[in-house]
Amino acid sequence: MFILLKNANVYAPQHLGKVDVLIGCGKVISIESDLNVQGIGDISIIDCKGKTVTPGLIDQHVHLIGGVVRAVFLVERHKLHFLS
Secondary structure, eight states: OEEEEEEEEEESSSEEEEEEEEEETTEEEEEETTOOOTTOOSEEEEEOTTOEEOTTOOOOOOOOSSHHHHHHHHHHHHHHHHHO
């Protein structure tokens, strides 16, 4: 199965402008303007007009407040309470 992302605003990592991205077996196969996919049988085409695509970019968004940082803060604050 192949996926064609048409008319995407692509950063990979430099800005490539409005291009097409062909994906097959979970990997980017080609990034070109007006990509010709004639002859490819099983393909889904997604119009990405107005969308930004960043192939290979991993979202590393995390929140440090909460979870572990908050737990450490509470433990340290509790220790200080016992010392005073």
